Amino acid sequence: MTTDTPARLLTLLSLLQTPREWPGAELADRLGVSRRTVRRDVERLRDLGYPVRATLGSEGGYRLVAGKAMPPLLLDDEETVAIAVGLRAGAGHAVAGLDEASVRALAKLEQVLPSRLRHRVTTLQAATTPLTGGDGPTIAPETLTVMASAVAGRERLRxxxxxxxxxxxxxxxxxxxxxxxxRRWYLVAYDLDRADWRTFRVDRVSEPFATGARFTPRELPTGSAAEYLRRSMYRQGDSYEVHVTFAAPADVVAARLPGWLGTPEPTDDGTACALRTTATDPVEWLAVRLALTGVDFTVREPAELVAGVRELGARLTRAAGE
Structure with missing residues (x-):
């Protein structure tokens, strides 16, 4: 009989996290306890926030179901490696939709990875290469996790x-x-040497180190880090307004454009669409990205992008020997 209650609860939780219904008798046999003890342990898990549902009858049993909050999960080695590799790959390529919460999850996971699993994750990632790397610069996952941990822990960062x-x-x-x-990650931070707020492109950061020195967060001028970044780009002249029309339906164009460029709006008859957005990339790169849609388009503004598309067309024509 298992007399160590904490260890028994962890074993019970691990069993219940397998997506199936467990008869009380089978759980009792697995744990080496009575069915009454199983019922008590289930109540303890419920008190800890795990939503365990019980069904009555000869075929009844226990099943872990979705609740109002996300309780801690127990993962086996294979599941842990799979999650860590997936998060690291996504973080390294700055995938659209992978926001700060995902990076915090990666930071928490890597903090508690046993050395044997950390080695497996590193080896697997080093031995594989994606066919496509996305539209943005790659970032070492360790850089993001160190920075995310410093943000969460309110530690000064060098x-x-x-x-x-x-x-x-x-x-x-x-x-x-x-x-x-x-396409890119940015850090919004207060620069102590310059006594002012700054934004930093994370792909230009190296050797990040959390000093361990705690600080009380200052009030950001705009109240929102995303808004501060947007205004910072505007002040630096790194952003410009874009207006492009496409001779194709909006859903077709949207499927061929990266999400960070925005969503094209359909015209009245639905046969064409228009994209109005703010861009921060060189116009030469954006000209190429628009051409890769494989759809006829017309640049309305800015004039610099019009010139960039014209020059790209002339260069490609020359390359074709005409």
Whole structure:
């Protein structure tokens, strides 16, 4: 009989997290206890927030169901490796929709990974290469997890930073939030050496180190990290308004554009659509991205993008020998 109640509860929880219904007699046999003890242990799990449903009758039993909140999960080695690899791959390629919450989950998971599983995760990731790398620069998952942990723990963060012109600097910051634009990650932080708020492109960050020194978060001027990033890009002249029309339905165009560029709106008859968005990438790159839709389009603004598309067309024509 299992007399260690905490260990027995963990074993019971692990069994119940298998998606099936467990008869009370079978659980009692697995745990080496009486059915009455099983009932008591189920009540203990319920008190801890695990929604265990019981069904009556000769075929009745216990099943873990969805509740109002997400309780802690018990994962076996294979499940842990699969989740860690998936999160690290997504974080490294700045996938659209992988926001700060996902990176925090990765940080928590890697913090408690046993060394044997950490080695398996690293080995598997090093031995595989994705066919496509997405539209954005890749980022070391460790960089994101260190930064996310510093944000969550309110720890001062040191790192090396490479400016747009290639100038290297060292920064000491109070990290506020990580912001994903879909194609890139940015850190919004208070720069202690410059005594002001700054935004940092995470793909230009290296050697991040959480110092362990705690701080009380300052009030961000805009109240929202995403809004601060948007205004920062606008001030730096890195953003511009885009208006493009496509000779195809909106759903066709949307399926061929990255989500971070925005959603095209259909015209009245639904045979064409228009995209109005704010972009921060070089117009030359955006011209190529629009051409990759394989749909006829017309650039309405800005003038720089019109010129970029015209030059791209001329270059491709020359490349074809005409």
């Amino acid at each position: 790192f090396a930073y490479r400016a747009a012109d290639g100038t290297p600097t060292r920064r000491l910051t109070e990290p506020y939030r990580l912001v994903s634009t879909g």
